[in-house]
Amino acid sequence: DVKVTQSSRYLVKRTGEKVFLECVQDMDHENMFWYRQDPGLGLRLIYFSYDVKMKEKGDIPEGYSVSREKKERFSLILESASTNQTSMYLCASSLSGGRTYEQYFGPGTRLTVT
Amino acid sequence: AQRVTQPEKLLSVFKGAPVELKCNYSYSGSPELFWYVQYSRQRLQLLLRHISRESIKGFTADLNKGETSFHLKKPFAQEEDSAMYYCALNTGFQKLVFGTGTRLLVSP
Numbered sequence: 001d002v003k004v005t006q007s008s009r010y011l012v013k014r015t016g017e018k019v020f021l022e023c024v025q026d027m028d029h030e031n032m033f034w035y036r037q038d039p040g041l042g043l044r045l046i047y048f049s050y051d052v053k054m055k056e057k058g059d060i061p062e063g064y065s066v067s068r069e070k071k072e073r074f075s076l077i078l079e080s081a082s083t084n085q086t087s088m089y090l091c092a093s094s095l096s097g098g099r100t101y102e103q104y105f106g107p108g109t110r111l112t113v114t
Numbered sequence: 115a116q117r118v119t120q121p122e123k124l125l126s127v128f129k130g131a132p133v134e135l136k137c138n139y140s141y142s143g144s145p146e147l148f149w150y151v152q153y154s155r156q157r158l159q160l161l162l163r164h165i166s167r168e169s170i171k172g173f174t175a176d177l178n179k180g181e182t183s184f185h186l187k188k189p190f191a192q193e194e195d196s197a198m199y200y201c202a203l204n205t206g207f208q209k210l211v212f213g214t215g216t217r218l219l220v221s222p
Contacts, residue, residue: 004157031208040123042200042214043158050207058209090158099165100146100204105158 003027004106006091012112019078021109023091030096032074033103034058034066037088049074050096081113116141116205120213127191128221135186135216137175137201146204147184149175150212153197161186161199171195191220 007022023032033048035058045058047066055066063085067075074093078085088110092103117140127133139145149161162170164177164184175186184201198217202210 035212040214042120043212045209045211048209059211092158094208096208100148100163100208102160102163103150103208103210107157 004091004093004104006089006106006109008109009107010110010112012114013078013081014114015082017081017113019081019111019113021076021078021089021091021111023074023076023093023106024072025074025093025104026072027093027104028071029093029104030071031094031101032068033092033094034064034074034076035090035092036060037090037108043090046076081111083113085111086113087111116203116211118201118203118211118213120199120201120216122216123214124217124219126219126221129193130190133186133188133191133195133218133220135199135201135218137184137186137213139182139184139201139203141182141203141205145177145179145182145184147175147177148202148204148210149173149184149186150200150202151197152200158200191218193220193222196220 004025034046035043049068065077091106094103095101119138147164151161152158200215201213
């Protein structure tokens with residue numbers, strides 16, 4: 001059974017703080033993704049990674065960076081948190097290959113920036 | 115532009131009524147489409163993909179390339195179907211573009 005875990009369910013940070021969101025998957029998936037989920041806007045891709053140390057910008061990368069030093073772990077970094085980054089953050093992972101594989105999602109981290 | 119449109123934010127039906135959640139897409143290539151579902155306090159999970167042509171929990175979805183649609187249907191809604199439903203389009207290299215979601219509320 002695929003398991004994707006995220007380091008925190010709820011996080012409250014102050015404007016200007018550096019924030020780290022961690023995601024770990026235990027199924028040896030090559031691909032990992034970070035999304036933010038906002039009411040009325042759906043899921044929007046921030047960054048994704050298809051291999052260790054590889055990263056690609058998604059649709060809304062501004063204000064975020066990522067790190068993937070190990071295959072199982074994908075970190076999302078907010079260098080200087082702002083109130084408009086208050087959101088639910090979802091991590092996902094999937095296999096890589098010739099067809100599109102199911103993405104498995106973590107439980108989400110609800111981040112509030114005050 | 116690669117886009118997924120779900121025109122309804124909320125769909126409210128009574129138990130036993132038919133359900134159709136609309137999804138339209140914009141994509142220049144051969145589309146690959148999915149429905150993901152998020153039940154209350156649960157993770158987002160795959161419901162079905164068009165390529166499988168399967169029925170999951172009584173739901174089906176047919177890809178209509180002429181109308182660029184991938185509507186999700188169920189003939190008789192159940193209360194446990196209440197959830198948030200997202201239509202998603204593969205834009206290449208395992209990347210998905212999601213719609214804005216439709217909340218389905220099934221009342222007894």
